[in-house]
Amino acid sequence: MSGSAGSSAGAISGRESYTELTQEQLATILPELLLSGQLIDRSGMAHLISAFGRDVMAQIAIEEWMAASPVYTHRMRTALGIAGDGVEDMFKCLQLDIGAPPQFMDFRYEITDKYHGSFVLAHCGALMDVEPMGDDYVTAMCHDIEDPTFDATAIATNRRARIRPVHRPPRLPTDRSPHCAWTVTIEPDRDELPLPPDAEWMFGMAIAATELTPIDELATDGVVDYRGPLFEDLQFRQWSRSALVRIAQEVALQHQLLALGFERALARRAVDSKQRDDVFRKQLTGIAGITAERLSAALGLPGDAEGLATVLTLHPVLGPAQYTGVLAEVVNDQVRVRIPQDSAAMRDGGWMTLLTADHLEPLQAAATAVESHWTVGDATIRDGALEVVIAPGDSHQESGEVAIVRFSSGATFEFVNRGIPLSITPVSG
Structure with a gap:
């Protein structure tokens, strides 16, 4: 995993997520949040x-992805001043998309002109996970899923954009590299693609209008927007602390948007609400554990109460706080988690609705990942919130849901410092 950036001076429990982290800590966890x-x-x-x-x-x-990606791409464009309608603008958004975490999904971009470009994946972590399962699963991911979801992402920049394959897996020969190659074209006489119906629904949810911490446009400690040239890699340490806070909050919101898209699609197939909640909760439990482990390691946090409270405060499945209202704080060497019952997240019907007094498996998975002796105990409704106490107890084994995620190479993926990135200029004038 990425190296330690040093822990904070105490448990982080700010009402606005990520605002108490240093610039270095934010730069360290942003790739982690995207990978999560x-x-x-x-x-x-x-x-x-x-x-x-x-x-x-x-x-x-x-x-799931067609519902979420147009919404979160629109939000990131707005937050960072990405106002254009060309391929460069689209590529900027992809660099800040949970569908394309840096290095794990190693996109390499080329711009021909404003409306034409291409990219390859020098390394595709998702392919590495699926390839051992056989060509049918590879085809499902790289053909059936990619075609409509790439276009759904592209239309947030320009509805006349199309992303089409040059080559893609199953790989022939089996060691072919780069793993895939795609062209991006925007033609003025082409029909506009419609917004997917589920994305229209998502734009009407509370999450789409959630207000997050504004970027200080006068900050002098780094980049405050992405209005300039496209860079081959994003070196987050070059960004201002204020911008990093907002980007981290937007990436956490991307998690919540994807979860809502997943739940909506799942509900159409589940035989009843019990099956829907069971699958949905297992998804949440698995990602809660893996991400808690990686965040704790990335920041070099201790396994004590302050370390656990910090991880829960930074955890994207519990945030951003402006949307979920979740608060984790240290109380007498224990950690108390408050989950408001009337938040926008509750009203939207996403992950937060799964955390009840009878079902706290995701919190236990996150706590176990920080230190195995943390035990989720009492849970009661008080002052409009579900209060959960996490205290030292017997050692807990990792849950099966978390163990499943470990089959992904992303569970142990290590980010590297690639140095100062170069800007990408058009091939033609």
Whole structure:
């Protein structure tokens, strides 16, 4: 995993997520947050396959991403001043998309002119996870899922954009590199693609209008927007602390958007609400554990109460706080987690609705990942919130839901420092 950036002076419990982190800490966890978003599907898809089979799993994945990506791409464009409608603008958004975490999904971009470009994946971590399962699963991911979801992402920049393959897996020869190659074209006489119906629904939810911490445009400690040239890699340490806070909050919101898309697609296939909640909760439990482990290691946090409270405060499945209202704080060497029952997240019907007094498996998975002796105990409704106490207790084994996510190479992926990135200029004038 990425190296330690040093722990904070105490447990972080700010009402606005990530605002108490240093610039270095934010730069360290942003790749982690993006990778966490990618691993949501590694957590959820195994349970879909078990319940419904490969074909239904693929269809749920398509609907999930088509619902979420136009919304979160629009939000990131707005936050960072990405106002253009060309391929450069699209590529900027992809660099900050949980579907394309840096290095794990190693996109390499080329711009021909404003409306034409291409990219390859020099390394595709998702392919490395799926390839051992056989060509049918590879085709489901790289053909059936990618075609509609790439276009859904592209239309947030320009509805006349199309992303089409040059080559893609199954790989022939089996060691072919780069793993895939794609062209991006925007033609003025082409029909505009419509907004997917589920994305229209998502734009009407509270999450789409959630206000996050504004970027200080006068900050002098680094980049405050992405209005300039496209860079081959994003070196987050070059960004201002204020911008990093906002980007981290937006990436956490991407998690919540993807979860809502997953739940909506899952609900169409589940035989009843019990099956829907069971699969949905297993997805949440798996990603809760893996991400807690990686965040704790990335920041070099201790396994004590302050370390656990900090991880829960930074955890994207519990945030951003402006949307979920979740608060984790240290009380007498224990950690108390407050989950408001009237938040926008509750009203939208996403992950937060799964955390009840009878079902706290996701919190236990996160706590166990920080230190195995943390035990989720009393849970009561008080002052409009579910209060959960996490205290030292017996050692806990990792849950099966978390173990499933470990099959992904993303669970142990190590980020490297690639140095100062170069800007990408058009091939033609």
